[in-house]
Amino acid sequence: MRRESDKITIRIIGSKWNLMIIFNLSHQTLRFTELQKRMDNVNPKTITKHLRYLERYNIIKRVVYPEVPPKVEYSLTEYGIALIPLLKPIMEWGSTLQYDITKEK
Numbered sequence: 462m463r464r465e466s467d468k469i470t471i472r473i474i475g476s477k478w479n480l481m482i483i484f485n486l487s488h489q490t491l492r493f494t495e496l497q498k499r500m501d502n503v504n505p506k507t508i509t510k511h512l513r514y515l516e517r518y519n520i521i522k523r524v525v526y527p528e529v530p531p532k533v534e535y536s537l538t539e540y541g542i543a544l545i546p547l548l549k550p551i552m553e554w555g556s557t558l559q560y561d562i563t564k565e566k
Contacts, residue, residue, distance in 0.1 A: 522538050
């Protein structure tokens with residue numbers, strides 16, 4: 462039986478939406494609409510669901526500013542930042558695989 466920490470890890474890095482959010486936040490703090498544009502206008506409910514999940518596990522932080530209209534920004538926490546060097550080799554592997562598959566066709 463898998464440990465709970467293994468399940469959480471797989472849920473975090475196994476989701477394309479989570480990875481897209483993490484990589485988009487790896488360069489800068491973003492507002493929801495900026496994040497949505499960078500994610501090719503993925504359904505807002507989908508983005509919200511994954512933002513909440515990542516926030517729950519302290520991968521990202523959400524800061525709400527007391528303004529009208531409300532201003533909300535998302536950024537990586539220390540845990541989120543720690544993921545970046547671990548995920549880069551996986552993304553490079555995927556790029557190599559895609560290149561090789563395309564080259565073979």
